[in-house]
Amino acid sequence: MTVPPTIAMQTMRRAHRARRGVTARITIPLVVIGLFMVGAVVVPILYHFDPLHTDVLLRLKPPGTTLPDGSFAIFGTDQVGQDLFAQMMMGARVSLTVGVCSLLFAGVFGVLTGLLAGHFGGWIDNVLMRIADVQLAFPSILLAILLASVLGPSLWNVIVVISITNWVVFARVTRSQVLTLRSREYVEAARTLGASHWHIIVRTLLPGCVAPILVVATVEFGHVVLLEAALSFLGVGVPLGIPSLGTTISNGTAYLSTAWWISTLPGIALAALVLSTGVLGDALRDRFDPKLRSA
Amino acid sequence: MLGYTIRRVLLAAFVLWGVVTVVFIIVRLVPSDPAVLVAGIDATPEQIATIRERMGLDQPLLIQYLGYVAGAVRGDFGTSYTYGAPAMELVGEVLPNTALLAFLGCTLAVIVSFPLGLLAALRVNRFTDRAVTTASLLTQSLPGFWVGVVLMLVFSQMLRLLPSAGLGSPDALILPVVTVALPFIAILTRMTRSGLLEVVGEGYITTARAKGLSERIVILTHAARNALIPVVTLVGLEFGALLGGAVITETVFSFPGVGKLLVSSILARDYNLVQACVVIIAAAFVIVNLLVDLLYGYLDPRVRLAK
Amino acid sequence: MTISHAPEARTPSARAGEPLLSVQDLKVEFSTSAGVVRALDGVSFDVGAGETVAVLGESGSGKSVTAQAIMALLPQPAGSIVGGRILYGGRDLAAEHVSKVRELCATEIAMIFQDPLSSLNPVYRVGWQIAELFRRRRGTPKQEAWAKSLALLKRVGIPDAETRIRDYPHQFSGGQRQRIMIAMAIALEPKLLIGDEPTTALDVTVQQQVMNLLADLQAESGMGMILISHDLGVVAEVADRAAIMYAGRIIETGGIQQVYDHPAHPYTRGLLDSIPSNTSLGERLTPVVGSPPNLLALPSGCSFHPRCPFATELCRTTSPALRQPEGWSAGHLAACHRTEEVLTHD
Numbered sequence: 006m007t008v009p010p011t012i013a014m015q016t017m018r019r020a021h022r023a024r025r026g027v028t029a030r031i032t033i034p035l036v037v038i039g040l041f042m043v044g045a046v047v048v049p050i051l052y053h054f055d056p057l058h059t060d061v062l063l064r065l066k067p068p069g070t071t072l073p074d075g076s077f078a079i080f081g082t083d084q085v086g087q088d089l090f091a092q093m094m095m096g097a098r099v100s101l102t103v104g105v106c107s108l109l110f111a112g113v114f115g116v117l118t119g120l121l122a123g124h125f126g127g128w129i130d131n132v133l134m135r136i137a138d139v140q141l142a143f144p145s146i147l148l149a150i151l152l153a154s155v156l157g158p159s160l161w162n163v164i165v166v167i168s169i170t171n172w173v174v175f176a177r178v179t180r181s182q183v184l185t186l187r188s189r190e191y192v193e194a195a196r197t198l199g200a201s202h203w204h205i206i207v208r209t210l211l212p213g214c215v216a217p218i219l220v221v222a223t224v225e226f227g228h229v230v231l232l233e234a235a236l237s238f239l240g241v242g243v244p245l246g247i248p249s250l251g252t253t254i255s256n257g258t259a260y261l262s263t264a265w266w267i268s269t270l271p272g273i274a275l276a277a278l279v280l281s282t283g284v285l286g287d288a289l290r291d292r293f294d295p296k297l298r299s300a
Numbered sequence: 301m302l303g304y305t306i307r308r309v310l311l312a313a314f315v316l317w318g319v320v321t322v323v324f325i326i327v328r329l330v331p332s333d334p335a336v337l338v339a340g341i342d343a344t345p346e347q348i349a350t351i352r353e354r355m356g357l358d359q360p361l362l363i364q365y366l367g368y369v370a371g372a373v374r375g376d377f378g379t380s381y382t383y384g385a386p387a388m389e390l391v392g393e394v395l396p397n398t399a400l401l402a403f404l405g406c407t408l409a410v411i412v413s414f415p416l417g418l419l420a421a422l423r424v425n426r427f428t429d430r431a432v433t434t435a436s437l438l439t440q441s442l443p444g445f446w447v448g449v450v451l452m453l454v455f456s457q458m459l460r461l462l463p464s465a466g467l468g469s470p471d472a473l474i475l476p477v478v479t480v481a482l483p484f485i486a487i488l489t490r491m492t493r494s495g496l497l498e499v500v501g502e503g504y505i506t507t508a509r510a511k512g513l514s515e516r517i518v519i520l521t522h523a524a525r526n527a528l529i530p531v532v533t534l535v536g537l538e539f540g541a542l543l544g545g546a547v548i549t550e551t552v553f554s555f556p557g558v559g560k561l562l563v564s565s566i567l568a569r570d571y572n573l574v575q576a577c578v579v580i581i582a583a584a585f586v587i588v589n590l591l592v593d594l595l596y597g598y599l600d601p602r603v604r605l606a607k
Numbered sequence: 608m609t610i611s612h613a614p615e616a617r618t619p620s621a622r623a624g625e626p627l628l629s630v631q632d633l634k635v636e637f638s639t640s641a642g643v644v645r646a647l648d649g650v651s652f653d654v655g656a657g658e659t660v661a662v663l664g665e666s667g668s669g670k671s672v673t674a675q676a677i678m679a680l681l682p683q684p685a686g687s688i689v690g691g692r693i694l695y696g697g698r699d700l701a702a703e704h705v706s707k708v709r710e711l712c713a714t715e716i717a718m719i720f721q722d723p724l725s726s727l728n729p730v731y732r733v734g735w736q737i738a739e740l741f742r743r744r745r746g747t748p749k750q751e752a753w754a755k756s757l758a759l760l761k762r763v764g765i766p767d768a769e770t771r772i773r774d775y776p777h778q779f780s781g782g783q784r785q786r787i788m789i790a791m792a793i794a795l796e797p798k799l800l801i802g803d804e805p806t807t808a809l810d811v812t813v814q815q816q817v818m819n820l821l822a823d824l825q826a827e828s829g830m831g832m833i834l835i836s837h838d839l840g841v842v843a844e845v846a847d848r849a850a851i852m853y854a855g856r857i858i859e860t861g862g863i864q865q866v867y868d869h870p871a872h873p874y875t876r877g878l879l880d881s882i883p884s885n886t887s888l889g890e891r892l893t894p895v896v897g898s899p900p901n902l903l904a905l906p907s908g909c910s911f912h913p914r915c916p917f918a919t920e921l922c923r924t925t926s927p928a929l930r931q932p933e934g935w936s937a938g939h940l941a942a943c944h945r946t947e948e949v950l951t952h953d
Contacts, residue, residue, distance in 0.1 A: 142582050145540075145541075276441045283440065510720075
């Protein structure tokens with residue numbers, strides 16, 4: 006009497022499904038993010054969005070109202086009469102811009118630091134990592150709030166602040182990958198062949214770090230977007246003229262009982278964007294190297 | 301263990317010094333002149349100069365720094381110009397509230413996450429696991445402040461079950477604690493799950509099975525203890541995020557804690573108070589991490605008894 | 608600890624004529640992302656009480672899988688037994704549920720593993736890990752269990768056992784850790800001990816010590832042993848019989864001296880020829896040509912034929928069954944069409 010062979014087949018089928026699942030987890034988020042990008046660019050233009058425009062007659066209309074001029078307020082209007090959908094997409098512009106720029110700056114600076122610390126070791130590593138330790142002693146929101154309040158509200162300041170708070174993750178991941186790669190033969194070969202430091206760092210080590218950096222970048226994008234929203238919510242992020250999703254939510258808190266949609270819907274949009282990047286990051290990590298799994 | 305403890309304490313002290321210094325530098329970046337702010341718009345140049353002297357701003361930067369550090373060690377951050385009282389005293393008044401919030405949030409998170417993560421690991425890749433993992437990912441994607449607002453909307457405005465602000469009664473704690481705990485729960489669940497999954501592949505788990513022990517004993521006795529070790533360290537690191545979350549949650553719910561004090565003092569440009577709040581919060585984080593490090597040394601005999 | 612003096616302790620097989628463990632035509636499959644792999648394809652062998660059988664072969668031959676299958680330790684859900692029987696004490700272990708088979712583990716059949724560092728739990732004291740067997744499986748009270756642990760540690764030769772019983776695994780040397788594993792394995796006086804590459808991770812000098820310890824313990828208790836290894840030399844003195852495995856099948860079996868002196872299968876010949884000996888100093892080494900087969904794409908007919916110097920057309924088409932070579936001693940079997948030529952070839 007034996008165990009039916011179908012158990013093997015069942016596991017095979019599950020493995021197949023898992024593989025297809027990974028591809029779905031990469032394509033669907035990319036589609037969502039793509040939609041956001043398209044929406045952010047196109048929608049405000051379509052709606053002739055003007056951040057300074059107010060129309061008292063149109064304020065606080067619920068989602069699905071048809072406005073007097075014929076347009077359809079799919080998400081309703083806010084406390085000054087702006088169409089919420091257009092405002093959200095405008096806010097998405099801010100989120101995406103801040104997200105991409107901060108990620109670039111933090112990424113470049115962080116990766117460079119990690120490469121230097123990992124490759125040269127010694128006192129350079131020590132100093133850089135101590136600085137990282139001190140920075141990590143600040144909960145990132147705390148540091149961001151402090152810096153933002155000192156520098157004042159402006160789009161560039163937000164980008165700078167967020168870049169400063171987030172470079173450490175990139176540095177650590179890169180450094181740890183460099184330390185792993187250092188003992189690999191192809192890196193030792195390059196060293197023995199007399200390659201210059203520059204060559205080793207850029208041509209040999211960096212390509213090996215791309216995969217984990219990419220994984221971290223997708224996850225950090227989500228964090229960065231949330232951080233910008235939080236700063237704007239508190240009033241220390243983007244300046245008054247620019248509608249961030251965070252500011253919209255903050256403005257809506259005064260009207261929670263009368264117009265719940267102002268605070269609620271932008272949050273869902275944020276969550277959708279961040280969730281997409283999170284799923285994408287997970288799937289990329291599974292694709293590249295399951296051993297990189299953190300939490 | 302002693303050597304390990306000493307090293308960790310020294311590192312913590314160094315980081316605390318670094319924190320204090322960084323706060324000093326950042327606050328000095330302020331473009332406007334604090335003396336002008338304190339004196340008021342209509343003040344004469346002489347009045348401003350007097351105030352500047354009183355605040356010690358006419359001294360060279362280094363002297364200011366040393367004075368500041370000396371003060372920080374004593375817990376003296378000067379006077380809050382908004383409230384007219386010593387900054388530290390004001391922080392001290394609200395610190396217990398924030399501590400309560402953080403402690404309850406942490407406890408709630410641990411109580412919920414550990415069993416959930418364990419469950420997900422035991423039913424890996426099956427429905428329960430997928431549900432838990434997806435829920436965690438979703439929760440982590442939600443903006444913390446938005447969660448607070450939505451909870452307030454649903455439970456305070458719509459259902460009128462719970463208070464939305466302040467700390468008037470014990471049930472005013474419920475919404476803030478849940479808001480603060482949610483992201484923590486999400487991360488902790490995922491960490492517990494992955495920590496357990498890593499451990500289950502280890503050789504000593506096979507040995508435990510070969511001893512004929514029941515699967516329950518294998519997981520609870522042999523796997524859990526080993527899996528918990530890295531999770532404990534990560535809890536310490538994530539506690540910082542909890543504190544950051546507390547800052548925002550307190551603002552949303554007008555909860556009288558250090559976070560709310562911080563935000564209002566920032567908006568009021570009351571830099572002495574800002575410094576006090578930031579340093580206290582960062583110090584709390586450093587101390588918690590130190591405790592976690594020591595706990596880690598205790599849990600893992602390989603670290604404790606390294607030759 | 609039972610200390611028996613007379614050979615009568617090695618009773619069961621001699622008296623009843625029945626082997627302690629009888630593996631019959633065992634087939635095990637693994638489902639991998641690349642396809643279903645047949646790791647064991649009809650493995651059969653017996654182990655009698657007091658007898659030591661060495662299961663030898665290269666990595667991937669299926670030797671560890673055999674041990675895992677016997678003790679229901681196959682990785683779930685990837686691995687499963689798809690055919691054959693494992694007879695022990697009148698039961699067919701292959702047909703029973705994993706949890707029922709696990710009841711036999713440590714009490715009737717025990718196992719020691721290759722890497723003692725990763726096989727011992729790093730956060731519990733070694734005394735606790737041995738005592739756990741008594742406390743959990745026999746309900747022995749804590750003090751008595753620790754006393755038995757201490758006795759076991761002394762028996763396996765851990766110096767200064769009274770103090771060291773409270774130490775953690777990482778504080779011992781490799782050889783000592785393996786001894787601790789052995790202590791854990793024999794604690795509940797099993798009738799069969801399986802050693803899965805027990806000496807592979809150890810220094811050469813320590814290997815012999817551990818082997819001697821195993822031989823002593825077996826002589827005392829009369830238990831059967833299965834020693835799995837890829838090192839033909841290390842098991843030579845301790846084993847009674849040998850089973851050589853290749854690509855999931857046993858391709859030769861017999862008394863170990865018989866097999867070593869008169870290999871009846873080209874693969875065994877190749878293995879023995881490839882061992883460097885001090886009589887061939889200065890000569891070239893002769894490895895077995897080629898590399899182990901990909902279990903997902905086994906060669907047709909006899910799995911060994913692409914590497915075999917004796918291969919013929921028949922070997923490419925028909926897989927040979929284990930049979931006794933004509934005219935040679937009983938009990939010595941080989942799975943080769945041309946085994947007689949292999950035996951007489953020089």
